[in-house]
Amino acid sequence: MSPVAVSPSRPNTRDYGLLDRLLHRLALGSSIVAEASFDADQAVAWRGRQAVDLNRHVFIAGLARAGTTFLMRRFHSTDQFRSLTYRDMPFVLAPNIWGRISSISRRTIQSVQRAHNDAIAVDADSPESLDEVFWRVFADHEYVSPQELRPHFPSEELVKKYVQYVSAILASQAFRPNRYLSKNNNNILRLQALRSAFPNALILIPVREPLQHAYSLLKQHRHFSSIQTTNPFVLDYMNWLAHHEFGLGHRPFAFPQTQRSTNYPPNCLNYWLERWCDTYTWLAQSKPHTSLFVFYEHLCGQSHWWIRLAKLADIPVADSFITPPTLVQHVISDLFDPELAHFASTIYARLIRSSHIDF
Secondary structure, eight states: OOSSOOOTTSSOSTTOOHHHHHHHHHHHHOHHHHHHHHHHHHHHTTTTOOOOTTSOOEEEOSSTTSSHHHHHHHHHTTTOOBOOBGGGOSOTTOHHHHHHHHGGGOOOOOOEEOTTOSSOEEOTTOBOOOTHHHHHHHHHHHHBOSSOBOOOOOOHHHHHHHHHHHHHHHHTSTTOOSOBEEEOGGGGGSHHHHHHHOTTOEEEEEEOOHHHHHHHHHHHHHHHHHHHHHOHHHHHHHHHTTOOSSSTTOOOBOOTTTOOOOOOOTTSHHHHHHHHHHHHHHHHHHSOTTOEEEEHHHHTTOHHHHHHHHHHTTOOOOGGGOOOOOOOOOOOOSOOOHHHHHHHHHHHHHHHHHOOOOO
């Protein structure tokens, strides 16, 4: 039985038998089991747990397809951080207990291209966006509805529990890095809470040129809708992780005073342009003033941007880590509203002008 999750980031689920799927359904699909695993792990991790609230953690949050995975992997490659990986699945709320159990039958998982079909390979030790399970299990009624995801204002008690969870995650790794790395797009709904919990953390919000970004989201929505139609377990899995970015389980972010009325379906490019406008209008208004917009187009082909980010994160810069990604421009054949695209472009330009960090 593999410690690696049946994941939407993996190309298919043929490698996983009935027992694997039942285990994932038990660990992720049952809130009772998930909460019990969390409580048990907290007890196990108590001795090794440290005060981590003042550490220089890194939180990456933005719309999917904005370069969030690239940033997460680059930070993770420095070995300065502990991030949840596929080895932590499916008992992601119990990293200490599950780490000991899974190590008994630990096996190497071959690196394969993830299901996004974007040339990004994943294996058992790849970092992934998994900590949203915590918020879904303990507070889904506060921000999740059948139609949408809303801004989340967790209680002080719940935020404290999340800090304890991060401490347990750090305690679960043998060489004990004291800095946590999270890539979680849903965290844009609770950035103020994260800043309050971790006042010294570096919060990065990737931004991508809106028309290219919207088209990438549309492609993934069509792609995952097709996958989930033929394999319903992938839909269940993404719902358990609260990954509603696209596909049949898509639930858009809904922000007060920013959401534009729409008659566009998710299979339309205009729909995703509107979601882009809503999201980055909200973030421009609501993000903590110390958080940073990071522009995907600037990262591509410009190594000095990564050098600057590394310095801001207080991590060493090595030559092997500064090769920038290649900027890919999609040829867009779908129709779109030019006025809407222009409106999105004005927001994008305003975000660049207002960025106060000199790169």
